[in-house]
Amino acid sequence: MNNSETKGIWKVIGASSLGTLIEWYDFYIFGSLATVIASQFFPKGNPTAALLSTLATFAAGFIVRPFGALVFGRLGDLVGRKYTFLLTLILMGGSTFAIGLIPNYESWGFAAPLIVLLLRLIQGLALGGEYGGAATYVAEHAPANRRGYFTSWIQTTATLGLFISLGVILLVRHSLDSDPEKSIAKFNDWGWRIPFLVSLLLVIISIYIRLKMKESPMYAKLKTEGKTSINPLKESFGHKANLKMVLLALFGATMGQGVVWYTGQFYAQSFIETVCKVDFDQSRTILIWAILFATPFFVVFASLSDKIGRKWIMMLGMALAVFTYNYLFTNILTTTDATTKTELNDKRAITTKISLINNTTDTLRKVVTKKMYEDGMKITETKIDTLYAAQGKKTIKPAVTILKVLSNGDYWKIVFLVWIMIVYVTMVYGPIAAFLVEMFPTKIRYTSMSLPYHIGNGVFGGLTPFIATLLTTIYADNKTVGLMYPIIIATLCMIIGAIYISNKKHEDVTV
DSSP states (O other), X not given: OOHHHHHHHHHHHHHHHHHHHHHHHHXXXXXXXXXXXXXXXXXXXXXXXXXXXXXXXXXXXXXXXXXXXXXXXXXXXXXXXXXXXXXXXXXXHHHHHHHTTOOOHHHHTTHHHXXXXXXXXXXXXXXXXXXXXXXXXXXXXXXXXXXXXXXXXXXXXXXXXXXXXXXXXXXXXXXXXXXXXXXXXXXXXXXXXXXXXXXXXXXXXXXXXXXXXXXXXXXXXXXXXXXXXXXXXXXXXXXXXXXXXXXXXXXXXXXXXXXXXXXXXXXXXXXXXIISOBOHHHHXXXXXXXXXXXXXXXXXXXXHHHHHOSHHHXXXXXXXXXXXXXXXXXXXXXXXXXXXXXXXXXXXXXXXXXXXXXXXXXXXXXXXXXEEBTTSOEEEEEEEEEEOGGGTSOOOOOEEEEEEEOOHHHHHHHHHHHHHHHHHHHHHHTTHHHHHHXXXXXXXXXXXXXXXXXXXXIIIITTHHHHHHHHHHHSTTXXXXXXXXXXXXXHHHHHHHXXXXXXXXXXXXXX
């Protein structure tokens, strides 16, 4: 590539990546705030049920992604890449902004979670059309022998979108009041809406940039020659040879890639926060550091795939996940287990507060116990009892919450363990865009590659946090039972991919 061509491809990557990053930010801000949203939009009597309902709403956005892939993929193959993912950006940004405006359950009752679900579904449809368009657009500008390298920058946007969502949440959470406790209380009450509302500004900037983009040269050439597809859906899924490639892409690559992606990032965070009971800030910053250190490997492994092929890098990533997940998550569990540590009994502090409930004789007792350990870990245990004095005896209904602040050594150990998982993500996800682009002809590429990608990631991958969390509630004695789901799916995908997928590297894209 000469200098002008290199400059041109970086403009394409920059414009495409910025919009895609903002869409991922919009999509993931919901998952990053799952525990807060659970308390806002669902009844508060059963926190576990509320969290599962929120995760189910989160997963719903993934489940409809394949439908978005069909709708917008068809549109992208009929009218072009540029205007299609401009439309998806507007839909995503508008839905995210609207979620920040919806009144909570106490104000609107069940209408509130239903409207949030509807907006979440629109987000999923929009994302179903975004990724395929952005990846296709960049790939069709890139030289064949560096297709993995250039498309890897699009691959980083999903992880960076999560990174930014976590950063914005923490920034807002600690800036609402000079008193940390009051700031957090304000965030949980209304401040959580700010990250949703901020997305409107980001989307407006991205729309302005994308309006200046030109159509993909490969697609523009097809359109000039009158060779664009008349019926992309029929050509993608009605022709046996192409349908076979769609199914192979799904069951031999994206299905396993999806569960590795969402286990290493979303379920890891959920596990650290809800199973290990680690403090909100630490559970987020652990992921932030791990993402920061691991993100360059998207480019490393995608570039390597230009030299040695895509297949075995992706298969190795799945294999490492399958054989080490139990070890990694068990290590996180034991590292955060207070029973393995020595408590400093002279440092234990207990405070009790009793208050009347609604001016009745019933009282609310709040007991806060703070513990310190030799290695530096701190645990705050809050126990709330409702005392019904009017019945002549005390009927106690305890609710206990535990928050752990890890020692510096344990904190960085868990950062390292999560970093390993995200390196697996970079192995399976870095080369996937180039891999999918090279499987399908230009005139039906948007449709053909979008569907297996969004079924693999949206359905199999997106359901990972929900199914894994559900399994831990059913089999409460086994804290790592949730890993059964991603391990089984990744194993099946790895076997199919190893047997049936060819080891492509920068093959000429068919038209």
